Amino acid sequence: MFKISFYKKANGWKYLAVSLAVIILDQLTKGLIRNNIELNSIGYSVTPFFSIVHVHNEGAAFSFLSDAGGWQRYFFLSVSSLISVFLFFYLLNTDKAKKYTCISVTLILGGAIGNLIDRAVLSYVEDFLLFYLKTSDHTYVYPAFNVADIAVCVGAFLLVLISIFTKESK
Numbered sequence: 001m002f003k004i005s006f007y008k009k010a011n012g013w014k015y016l017a018v019s020l021a022v023i024i025l026d027q028l029t030k031g032l033i034r035n036n037i038e039l040n041s042i043g044y045s046v047t048p049f050f051s052i053v054h055v056h057n058e059g060a061a062f063s064f065l066s067d068a069g070g071w072q073r074y075f076f077l078s079v080s081s082l083i084s085v086f087l088f089f090y091l092l093n094t095d096k097a098k099k100y101t102c103i104s105v106t107l108i109l110g111g112a113i114g115n116l117i118d119r120a121v122l123s124y125v126e127d128f129l130l131f132y133l134k135t136s137d138h139t140y141v142y143p144a145f146n147v148a149d150i151a152v153c154v155g156a157f158l159l160v161l162i163s164i165f166t167k168e169s170k
Contacts, residue, residue, distance in 0.1 A: 029146065083112055
């Protein structure tokens with residue numbers, strides 16, 4: 001089981017600065033979108049395949065359970081809170097020499113907390129990055145996402161790479 005080791009110098013607690021940076025960047029970008037782009041609209045068409053939009057997501061990834069009637073908010077708050085606590089204590093029990101593992105965990109933690117803040121305060125997550133592909137007869141749209149989502153995905157991807165290609169995870 002985990003031991004609480006806040007003052008153990010050899011753990012990864014100093015990497016929490018990565019989580020803090022993710023949370024700040026995530027909340028700043030969401031605030032900019034909230035204050036400058038009308039809800040459910042395209043604010044800026046950046047390229048023929050990318051736009052900055054303003055949408056609310058009451059569900060999880062890809063709007064999973066977004067139309068479930070409201071209970072999903074508390075479910076996702078609970079799950080993301082538990083995951084955040086687990087990741088925090090995992091980091092405190094990870095040797096700081098495992099820097100890529102520490103960075104991966106703090107990216108996931110920062111992203112989880114960034115979206116947790118939205119759910120707790122707003123009851124939804126604000127998304128604003130939208131990629132799509134237009135053809136002559138159809139538009140294929142990847143669901144909108146945000147900085148917190150990027151951090152979670154990059155952190156998870158790094159953890160997979162670490163577990164496959166390095167001895168660090170052992």
